[in-house]
Amino acid sequence: MTLDEVKIGGLGASRRRVEDNRFIRGKGNYVDDVVLPGMLHMEIVRSPLAHARIKKIDISGAYKIPGVRLVMTGEMMAARNLGWMPTLSYDTQAILATDKVRFQGQEVACVIADDPYIARDGCEAIVIEYEPLQPVVNPMQAVAPDAPLIRDDKVNQTDNIVFDWEVGDVIGTDQAFAEADVVSEIDMHYPRSHPSPIEACGSIADYDRSTSKLTVYMTTQAPHIIRAAVSLVAELPEHMIRIISPDLGGGFGNKVPVYPGYVMSILASILLEQPVKWIEDKSGNLISTGFGRDVYLKGQMALRNDGKILGVRMHTDSDHGAFFADAQPSKFKIGLMHSAFACYDIPNAHLTARGYYTNKAPGGVAYRCSFRVTEAMFFQERMVQAAADDLGMDQAEFRRKNFVRDDDFPHRTPFGFLTDSGQYEKCLDVGLEAIGYDDFLKQKEEAAARGRLLGIGISTMTEPLGAGNSREYDILGIKMFDSAELRVHMTGKAILRTGAKTQGQGHETTWAQIVAHELGIPAEDVVVEEGDTDTAPFGMGTYASRSTPVAGAAVSMVSRKIRAKSRKIAAHLLEVSEEDIDWELGRFYVRSAPDRGVTIQECAMAAYSNVPDGMEPGLENNAYYDPPNLTWPFACYIATVEVDPLTGVWDVLRVVAVDDCGVRINPMIVEGQIMGGLTEAYAMANMQFITFDADGNCVGGNYMDYLLPTAWETPGFELHEVVTPCPHHPIGAKGIGECATVGGPAAFVNAVIDALKGTGVRNIDMPLLPDRVYEAVTQHHDVSGAPPVKTD
Amino acid sequence: MKIANEFEVDQPIDDVWEFFDDIPQVAACLPGTTLTDEVEDDHYQGNVLISAGPVKLEFAGDAKILERNNADRSITVDANGAEKKGRGQAAMMLDADLNETATGTRVDVTMDLQLSGAAAQYGRGLVKDVTAVLMDDFAANMQNRLVAIAAGLDPNQVDAVKPASGFSIALRAARTALARVFRRFFMPYNPELV
């Protein structure tokens, strides 16, 4: 009898998340839950100023407090050659400030004490004298004639520019513009946001002199990269470092980089020979760790009167903060920004990018995003709407006209990526049908006659997920592949380990489903383990929606190796040759006598008790997977809104999402990812930003100012699907974790701009706060730029 | 944060000038201030305690007369300090400009306050609300002290009184009404919403 794949928790089963059992019972095991004997506690003193020279640090007061064990300053770190550390983008970052502070919240000193209360008392007793310097809080200020040099620590740095970078075909693009009937332009700012996982960062470093082994419990999405980095920075042998990333309370890209707090706790543990715990508070996390976005975008689109896009010019001015610590493949200075316009058939495109140092926190991380893809797709879809408006074309029609057609794959994008699959028009049609597009346009017209402002916004995009093939993608030279290790026990139960690290994605559930699909072992019989570098095989970690495309593929491949060996065992047990047996889910059988068969569990038992002559016993293997290409999911998001012209408040009426992420392993988890992503998209469009006042103060360093939407105001989402399997992924899956965050914001913004159509307003920069919308509605002009902190 | 105040006292400009020349006298107008040391001429050290409900912040720092223009009767004081437990930094530039009028002296006081650190960052302007009131009190106290001196009273006996601002309220009412008319003119009129 054939197994029912859904019943055993294989592909397509909306299996309940196994990890939730412990989470909802309060039995999760986070870094802060780990208690080691003799553990001390560390707290950080942060700079109150955005830019200042450190004149004097007096730590004597801290040592007067009973229970303070150690105070570390930049000077002490520098004496041990640990004043600075390398970033993921070939720059350097101060661990503790030595010469000057370069952003508000920068680490200046730390106190290690018997308990966290005393550590904080110790921090308060440290007196630091600063000489304030002029703060630089945006790219315009960074290149102003009187701008102070932020990175005077770097020998050849004479200005505040991090890089100039370009990609695309400048000649072809110029030609396209020369032939254009219409040139559409747009200027935007994608504000600084923060991944803001609910658990902040933290570590417990435990250096044992007797074994020379350093064990670090750490909030990291990429434990293996961290091990390599610690080995290089602390000059410790890699095999004497064990990184354990236990349960994570979310990551969203924030927990990829190496932060000074980790390094300080490690050094403190080495110096004191006791475990040292550092648990960052929420404000520390918001003001000092890896942010997202903060890019000014300028675009031009060359158009033919009939609606055909001939070419695109893009320019980005990106604000990287005080240190260039973006987490992204090293080759691409501004991430995968040039993945923009991949779903449209555009012959020519050119992108120039300039990065700037400012007195802001460093670390443009891939916040639920494949390295700046969020900005790219926002840019693309806002530009597309502006172009459709300029041509007087319907926004859906304009997209339809320019989509890459289903029979055009593989398709080379204007910036050189290779897309391989998709049904773009079908997704759009499903979305338009679901929202009732034509009816809404009528409704909108009727409402306008009564003074009500309704709008509809569309966002369609394909994005590159699953970095990536080793030809193109590496971080500091380490290629971005992943691996999986599967051990099937004699009773047919199994343990699977990967180098990825779940932080809410549900790997413990879905990886087991892939094994179930490949081997017919019920998902519940497979335990999944990740996050311990002493036990897990190598992997680049989980971010940028790369787990399923890369580690997930490795899980498939290792399962297939197990199946191949099992086949030999089955042939031995069935006493036929390998060529004479066939596989159905969970069972090998003799082709000519299908009733004669052995289950995978029987093969497993035989692997430990009755292997054919010459075969190595046991049933385990590993697989490294280097993906041949990125995966290209497609999405169509449509939002309808009503704007209150007297307050500028806009309410979401409906949101329709059509996602094509190929084969869905666990549809429930996929839907959860989409809803979570749309919630973040709504947040960025509606309320969320980290900005800075003229004095360099970070506004957005706490949850009263940096707003996370709650269930109360988050709109409902109507989800639909189209399935175009990935042609190169072993099970046809594509990434999905970030799609809605990436594509969603433009749908909301486009909807509000659509509601104001006819007023002359082309753009309001995110977040579309009521006062900004009100200004646009009443003054009939664009409201652009980083949201300034207005002061009287 | 810039806060500007102007007031008039019916005292000769020379007498008012004398008041501003005396930093301890001026400092006494800022609630919660104690001067602890005179480092040198025109350079003092002291503390400012900001207390509002449960919140207490104590800044320790310096005040220096940066510029004194006897001819124009203007003075610039630069004060800055650090919160004693590292919760922030404050810097204030105070400009006082005296002008002779028919009946006495008009005083223009401009204060430019820069707050940094946790004090400025947290609590959505909590500290700013408090300091704005403090600065207003500062200006009002200067006025009161000058009036007291003019009346021959001991300035240390004068209580702080906040001046009424009836004029500006009427002005704002007019402006809001105007804005409403403006809005009607340019907006799709919707009686349900107005």
Added chain:
Amino acid sequence: MYPSRFKYETPSTVEEAIGLLHDGGADAKILAGGQSLIPMMKLRFAAPGTIVDINNIPGLDYMRTESDGTFRVGALVRHVDLERATELKDSQPTIAAAAHLVADPIVRTRGTFVGSLCHADPQGDWASCMVALDGSVVAQGPKGRRTIGVDEFVKGPFTTVLAPDELAVEAVVPKAQGVRSGGYLKLERRIGDFATAGVAVAIERNGDVVSRAGIGLTGVGSRTINAEEAAAAVVGQPLTPDTIERAGDLAAAISDPRSDHRGSADYKRHIVATFVTRLLTSMQPTREQSTEERVA
């Protein structure tokens, strides 16, 4: 959270609490709901030497309407108690409208009505309602009790006229001089956000004629604002579009907001005018319009 060291006291009577406050001096703070005090202690902006937790004092959690219509709220009544008291919809419409807009559901289960008044946050919702209703606070100290009008009670940002050894035991809303209507509107970017601007309106009518009106403004100045002139503009006559508009303009004019990342001062004044207008318009007898529909 890791606050500074403090002494923790749990009195079981009001008298005992007052004694502890007296001993603790300016350094002692009362803990009722703790929804503002505790975060400030976490950030170490507040470092009280003594916490006097009044949650163990019996008999402070009452909420009752006297036979003459006076409404009394004890010091341990939580926001959620008012939110769930459906009978208030008719008798105390302003309070009923505000109850579900205060902070977020989590804060509402713990935070107290009287505590919110004592905290005197310019962005506190209840003080505006009480100003609109001409409410007062009953304070008890070593020398006995005194009743203070909320407008006078709130001195400035986070500052009240309470002496360090006084405990606010009760809030009082006087009986209505006519038929009461009222509402509360608040512009917030998210539930639990502090108000960009908030408006509380309470009117009392005999027939169509407004006999008393009160308007309280949230978050548009360094303290809760009593928009007396605006309220006076609608008293002594039926509500008309003209008087309503005048009230809106006067309320906007007395607002003194700071420009910040929630909006410019002008925008906030505009919101005040708009909300006053919307609330009063919704109270025009001919219109059957729920204030809730107008909640931004």
